[in-house]
Every structure is written in C-alpha cells, then in structure tokens.
Amino acid sequence: MDPLLITLAKALLLCLTLLGVFAYMTVIERRILARMQHRLGPNRVGPFGLLQPIADAIKSIFKEDIVVSAADRLIYFLAPFISITFALSAFGAIPAGPAGSLFGFDPWIMDLDIGLLYVFAATSIGVYGIFLGGWASNSKYALLGSLRSSAQLISYELGLGFSALTVLMIAGTLNLREIVELNVWSVSPLLWLPLAVAFFTFLISGIAEVNRTPFDLPEAEQEIVAGYLTEYSSIKWALFQMAEYVNMMTAAAVVSTLFLGGWRGPGFVDAFIPGMSEWPFIWLILKMAIFMFLFIWLRGTLPRFRYDQLMRFGWVYLFEIALGAALLAGAVIVFAG
C-alpha cells in the first residue's frame, strides 16, 4: 500500500481519537471535580451523563457565532484553527507501541529524528493561536489574556527545555521512539537523581504550557473574565477548548514518553502474562490517564499564581533547578559514564 495513504489514514484516526477523547475528557473532568466538591456533576443527559458531550457539541455548533465588529477579521478567524491544528499535529511524533503492532503497521505517524524538537515547535506555535486570538479580538480583557500567555511562554519554556535536555543527554537522541526503546532509567543509577528532578520540573512546566490551574493565567476568569477567549463564541470557542484538552493530552504523553518509558509497561507484568509489557497503546493510555487525573486534581485543589509570581517561579526556580539537573547529568555522563 502507498505509505502516504497509510500515514494519512493513521493521522485521520489519531485526530478522531483525540477529539473523541477530548469530548469525554470534559465530562470526566466535570464528574471528577464534582466528586471532589461534594456535587453530582453532569448526570442528566444519558446514563451517567455519557451523552453530555454530544449535547455540548450540538449547543456550541448552533450558538450564534459573534464576530466583534472592530476585530481583525482574518486573524480572529484563523486563531482558533492555529491552536487546534498545531495541538493535533504535535501528537503525531509520539509512538504508541512497538514497531508493526498496529495491525502490522507502526503505531506512530512520523518517526522523526528530531521528534522532541518537533513536539516543542508545534506546541509553541499553538500558543500563537491564543496570542493572536486575544490580540485580534480588539478587547481589553482579551489583550491582557494574550499578553499574559506570551509572558508565560517565555517563563516556562526555559524550564521545559532544560528538563528535556537531561533526558536528551542521557539518551543521546531526539527521536522519541529511540528514547522509549533505550529506557533512560536503565543507563546508570547515578543518573536517577537528575532524572527525577527533571521529571518534576518538566511536569510543572508542562502544566504551565497547557494553561491549567495553577498556571491558567491567560484565561483567569476571576480577573480577566475569560482572557483570550472573552470575545469568542460558538464553534470557535469550542476549537480553543479542544486545543486546550489536546494540549493536555500531548503534555501527558510527552512526560510519559520521556520519563516513564512511553508505551512500555513495567517489566514485572511479564511474570503474569508473557509479553504484556510490550502491548501497544494500553500502557501509554494508562500513563496519560494518570497525568490527566493529576491535572484535574490540581485544578480542584490549588488557587492560581499571580502573573509576576509565575514569571519569578519560572525564571528563578524552574529554570535554575532544571539547569542544575542538566549539569549534574552532564557531569555524571562525562566523569562516570
């Protein structure tokens, strides 16, 4: 078969899956939050509220699509598409199982040698959607939201980059598939400390990257109403929401892939069912689910950082700690490896 056709089919499958998961993540998030908050959550539409996302989708499609008269129409229209496009494409480089495990095909869309760089590039461009959307809305609240999102971008990207650097130095490759196959934890016990530190800094920066509580400044509803989303309605608003959730999933998948062995399961399960740790999809999905739950849990627990506090946190703590971990890893590799 034509490899291009196969790639296209896989990309389509991935998009549909991600959007389907997005729809149900909203329900799951609302249900989990409700449990944490002594409420019931959405449970009226269908059994256990399972048809809620369909109702939500119909609602957001049929709502009036308001365009602010003084908006920069082209950019205003493009912004949500930039967000969703790059959110979806970032996921493409993440491997979900061993080669040939998807009905004889490889369970990834692209096997890129610059895989991690590609993911970082795509998610960073995704921020342009937020930034441009807020700017093009010609609303003061939206402008504040987009300013915050660009300020946030430069504060967490450093921590994110240096945490990833630790893994890259150990693995010696940017290819996500090779990083998973190598298993960075098995290289040397001396590297466990920098890896553990980098894991936490990466996770925290990841939460900032996807604009989730406690770093949800660009859409801090109690301060700037809805931030960059203020003037968006109907399906464009829904696209931004989609992008946010897909970004969450990407962040969860990248953390799992870099630090937790990606699609590989823990070795001890092979004692029960031989080969179980090599099963495709299930382990990656499980690890992602843990992080998704963590994101929701944090949202139910923590208040929001202030704008300047996040900047200071990013520049003074995250950046320094991640840099320290990277230096330590480098020293271990040079002198002990």
Next chain:
Amino acid sequence: MTVKERETAVRVAEHAGSEFETKYMRINVGPQHPSTHGVLRLVVDLDGERIAGIKPQIGYLHTGFEKTMENRTYQQGVTYSNRMDYLHGFGHDLAYVLSVEKLLDAKVPIRAEQIRVILNELNRIASHLVFFGTGILDMGALTLFFYTMREREKILDLFEMVSGVRMNYGYFRVGGLSKDLPEEFVPAARAFCNEFPRMLEQYATMFVKNDIFVNRTKGIGVISKEQALDYGLTGPSLRASGVPLDFRKAQPYSGYENYDFDVPTSEVGDAFVRFMMRFEEMSESLKIVVQVLDQLEEGPVKDPDRRISLPPRSELETSMEAVIFHFKLVTEGFHPPRGEVYVPTESARGELGYYLVSDGGSMPYRVKVRVPSLMNLQSLEPACIGGLFADMVVNIASMDPVMGDVDK
C-alpha cells in the same frame, strides 16, 4: 501607510497633551464581572498589569429601602432591614430593632436577647463562610467554595427551623421575637457547634497553609492604621489594620458583655490578615454561641407591654382590651416619642447602625442606615493603587462588600 493608519496617526498627534491623550489603558470592570461580588463597577486605569487608578461606581443595586421604610410602620421595617445585607440579615434586623427599642424604651426579655445573640453570631459565621468561599474562588481555587457552602447550608437549616425561611428572615420583632424557638433548635445548634471546629481545621489546611494562597495575599493591599481611620473602615478590616474597635466590646448591646470572647486584632493590615481576622472571628463567634446555649434562660420572648407586642391569640376571644390593642397595633402600629436615635452594632462587615428620626407618628420620619460595606469600599483605592490587576480582585474579596449593603 494606509489612509486609515494615517488618520489614526494624525488623531494621536492632535491629542498629544490634551485630555484625550491616553497613557493608561482604561478598563471597565463590572457591573457584570465574575469577581466583583455582585454589581460593583470599577473603572480601572491600567499601566500594563499595574493599577494606576481605580474608581468604584456604585448604585446598580439601588432599591430605595430607606425611603420605603419611612412609609411603613416601625414593626414592618423588619421586612426590609434584612434584605440589604442578605448575607448577614440577622445583623441588620438586630441593628434596626435595637434602634426602635431604644426610641420606645422597650424591655426586651433576656431569653429574646439570648436567642438574638445566637442567631446573630451564627449568621456572622455563615456570612464569613461565604466570604471565604468566594474569596478563595477569586484566586482560582474552586473547591473550598463548595465546602464552605456545605457548612453554611447547615446554619441555614437552623435559621429555617426558627423563622421558616433561609434568607430574609424577618424573625426579630420590636420588643422581642416573633415566636419562641422550636424544640429541636437547641440540640441541632449544639450538634453544629460540636462539628464546626473540625471543619475550620479543614479550611485551614486548604488555604491558610497553602503557599499559593499566602503568596497571593501577604503584603497585598496594605492599609495603614491612619488610612483605615481616615477612610472610615470598620469591622474585621479595621481590626486588621491595628484598631481594636468592636462594638460588641466597645458599646455592648443585647447582653454581649456577659459572654467571654476575644477580638482578633493585627497590626499588619494586608489582605492575608484581613482574611485571617475573619477566620479567627468564626471560632470566637462559635465560642459565644456555645456560651449562650449553656446560659439560655426560660421565659417570654416578647416585651409584655401590650402597646408594643401583639396579645396572645387566646386572649382575643375573652378580652375586649386585647382586641383593641391588637386592632391598634395591626392597623396603625405604635407611636414612639419624638426624638432621634442611633445604636451602633457590629455586623460581619463592620459598624452597622440605623439612625431613626421619630416625629411621634407611627412611621419613622427619617431612616438612614450606616452600612459598613459602603464605607469599607472607599479603602479600595489606597489598597489597590500600585498593585497588580490580580491583586485588585483579592483586595475586593478581602473587603467583603455586599452590594445590597452598599446601594441599599
């Protein structure tokens, strides 16, 4: 350069130095904004995210209660007083009936005073619970709001027991109470008092020990002692700035002098302390409730004077005199002597008092309410200027304004 751009450039150049030149971004916050606690509108001048100027605009919830009360009999006024500050309704009821009682020189039975104190303090706790829930909601934490609402619900259940409604109680009467407590109230109130300290500990772990909360509030919106006094700040916010003024201690009313409680005070004056004052006040209020429940006396709950209180229903069938008093009170009300009166009380937000002028008629000649929220809101300006936009939200929350109380 397009025509439009050139026109803009010309316009900007024309206005240089004039009043149309803009250095700051003027942004309109409210009256429909998620965290202005009702319909407060703020016109804020922003320099980036820093606040250069802030002007509160009020009046979006103006209801004309004062004027309405001037056209109702004194007893009917209880219907309106609790609607102003809907979160601390009993406080307003108490302030109103105290003023009228002073005008009339009514004798309120001890049991009625004790029940008033119980309800007032429980309502103070309920009001502070809303304050905490919404305050921390303004910082982006959703969950504590639902927890505080859960406890507030238990207090509202108690209020429903005594007055039949959960809001706008109208339970106090000039000269006492509308009826005695139901039997199940005292055990239910005791049960609440026993479990509430555990809840307070839960709240403490959720926010007082939360680093993000502490960082968001410490050193924010500092109001000095002098500023606080100049701007007429009262209540917990004033005590946070170092003035230990609490009318329950300073000018005791309704027998507050008989109960042992502390007035939490601090010298710091920032938003964190304003939150903490109220947090500590909740346990002090609980202390008062427990004491009153222990000392609760049996007896009547209305002034026996027939010119003030309605006669019991049973007497109407046997006594002509009772029928006459009943008729006079219902159709016309009582006539306090000429004079004016003001009794300051301590509501959950600060000094609250009803200034009443009587011309000897059955309706007050003038009603003026000294509401704490309105005066407290003035300090928003010194607290916010120079701070960040996100701090403004924290400052509003820490002042605890109720817009019904502000606009009346």
